[in-house]
Amino acid sequence: GDSVTQMEGPVTLSEEAFLTINCTYTATGYPSLFWYVQYPGEGLQLLLKATKADDKGSNKGFEATYRKETTSFHLEKGSVQVSDSAVYFCALSPNRDDKIIFGKGTRLHILP
Amino acid sequence: EAQVTQNPRYLITVTGKKLTVTCSQNMNHEYMSWYRQDPGLGLRQIYYSMNVEVTDKGDVPEGYKVSRKEKRNFPLILESPSPNQTSLYFCASTGYTEAFFGQGTRLTVV
Numbered sequence: 001g002d003s004v005t006q007m008e009g010p011v012t013l014s015e016e017a018f019l020t021i022n023c024t025y026t027a028t029g030y031p032s033l034f035w036y037v038q039y040p041g042e043g044l045q046l047l048l049k050a051t052k053a054d055d056k057g058s059n060k061g062f063e064a065t066y067r068k069e070t071t072s073f074h075l076e077k078g079s080v081q082v083s084d085s086a087v088y089f090c091a092l093s094p095n096r097d098d099k100i101i102f103g104k105g106t107r108l109h110i111l112p
Numbered sequence: 113e114a115q116v117t118q119n120p121r122y123l124i125t126v127t128g129k130k131l132t133v134t135c136s137q138n139m140n141h142e143y144m145s146w147y148r149q150d151p152g153l154g155l156r157q158i159y160y161s162m163n164v165e166v167t168d169k170g171d172v173p174e175g176y177k178v179s180r181k182e183k184r185n186f187p188l189i190l191e192s193p194s195p196n197q198t199s200l201y202f203c204a205s206t207g208y209t210e211a212f213f214g215q216g217t218r219l220t221v222v
Contacts, residue, residue, distance in 0.1 A: 043202055043214050044202070098208075104155075105155070
C-alpha cells in the first residue's frame with residue numbers, strides 16, 4: 001500500500017546551518033506530496049506541497065522538490081533559525097478521496 | 113478563518129469512565145478524521161468519515177467510536193477508556209487534499 005518513510009530524529013543543528021530532512025514514498029499513480037510542521041503544543045499545519053513531478057514547493061525559506069524518478073520529497077532550508085525547532089511530517093495524498101498518509105515525523109532542534 | 117476546534121485540550125480520567133472529545137470544523141469539508149500521536153509511532157489514524165453518516169475504521173480503531181450526524185462535527189467517543197489510550201489526539205478536516213488540524217487533546221487515563 002501507499003506509505004511514507006522519513007529520516008528518524010532527533011536532528012540537532014546550530015543556527016544558520018543547512019538543513020535536509022529526507023523523505024521517500026511508495027504510491028501508485030500520481031500522489032500529491034506535503035510537508036507539515038508541528039510547533040510545540042500545537043497541531044500540525046501545512047508547510048508546503050507539490051502536486052506533480054518536478055514541482056517545487058516553498059514556504060518560510062523551506063523548499064522541497066517532487067522527484068518521481070527517486071520517489072523522494074526531501075525538505076531543505078539554507079539557514080535554520082531557533083524558531084524552526086519543531087516536528088516535521090512528510091505526507092502524501094493518493095488523490096483518491098481526501099485521505100492523507102503521514103510519515104512518523106522528524107524532531108528538529110536548533111541550537112542558538 | 114479556517115478552523116478546526118477540538119475540546120477539551122487536556123483531560124485526565126479514570127479507567128472505564130466514558131468520555132467524548134468533540135471536534136468541529138467551519139470549512140464545509142466532507143472528509144474528517146481522528147489521529148493519535150505517540151512517541152516513536154508518529155500519527156496513526158483512528159477513524160475517518162467521508163461524509164455525514166459515513167464512517168470507517170483507520171489503522172487503530174479498537175476501543176474508539178465516532179459519529180457523524182452533521183457535516184461540521186465529528187466527535188470521538190471512548191466508551192471504556194484504558195491506560196493504553198493515554199495519548200495526544202488530533203482531529204483533522206481535509207479538503208482539496210489539504211488537512212487542517214485541531215490543537216490537540218492530551219488524554220491521560222489512570
